[in-house]
Amino acid sequence: MDNNPVTETLPDSSNAEDNEPNVEMPSHTDESLPAILSSAPATPKADNKTPKITVVLCPVGGAPIMRQRKWEVDCTQTIGFIASFIRKKLTLQKSDSLFFYVNQSFAPSLDQSVQNLFDCFGSDGKLILAYCRTQAWG
Template identity: 50%
Template sequence: MAEAQGSVGGGDESADPGIQNDQISKQNKEGEVVKKKTDKVDILLKATGSAPIMKKKKWAVDPNKKVAWVIDFIHKYLRFDSSQSLFLYVNQAFAPAPDQEIRNLFECYGSDGKLILHYCTSEAWG
């Protein structure tokens, strides 16, 4: 378990197969660098209340991942104790079910090309 925390909490967040820091880039025939759109969903993680703020807020996540996976990722990234609670909310409105797919949330509640998720250590909304 310590190895997983080190790779997620350390400086190399791209080590996790569910998250990518940047879009893939390649060169076209004229030699210009062109960014290729990946099939990841951009999520914006915002701290609420007394939750610690993440240095990096925007993440590209596999759309097939579940909300429970995102909660686990935040837990590991912030190096929370396993007994510490973490609550996740969509657009400051409701807590999604842990088995809900990121793709579904993005399609229904995404705006400006990203899904905004708020996290906190105590219940806030809903």
Template identity: 90%
Template sequence: MDNNPVNEALPDAASVEDNEQNVEMPSHTDESLPALPNSAPATPKADNKTPKITVVLCPVGGAPIMRQRKWEVDSTQTIGFIASFIRKKLTLQKSDSLFFYVNQSFAPSLDQTVQNLFDCFGSDGKLILAYCRTQAWG
């Protein structure tokens, strides 16, 4: 064998003993770390609030009309969440059909996030969602 460490064979699992000793990892103290200069920018604080996206809900094909059309929705919410919300607002049963369309053409799946749909199909800072009780397009 040559002295190249890449070519060395790994030991067999049977020849390696399990060592249960507690090994202390070296820790850095404040004295060992260099201090940041005063001109360094402060670390930005994490904003725990998820961004909101304006969703405009438009009834299509004889669907019941909601009093309020524009809603601010967390960007992490899904179309399934919006479907549950509309069912509750319009007092629809779970067995009642409810279809959604983005820009009156694309039917998103219920697990699509509002953020993803907004990034792909949003316009003028809004996501337009049409809803109806019967299949309208496609």
């Protein structure tokens, strides 16, 4: 088990936000506007600091072990993004199989968002994903 408290951030898939200037919102607002804004999800352009979710990647079976197990992932990313990231880190080919399991129980689809999985199955402020090269559960 890795007791390294240092976490790294996965690279962001878009660089369009980095080149845009910061825009300040006007200070006067309508009374009903805060109620609408609080229920609407934050968009990446309105908020440069999108929330990050701690994802713990655990190898299962004969899967190669990654040195860094804890990663900070942008909440808007998908499991497919994490899969492509792991393939690059472990130098896997596209033809190599790679399976993911949430809390060692079920396999999420690749288009599932990290935020949704964290909201439903996160514990202790982390989302635990097991990865393996062969089917392990279910």
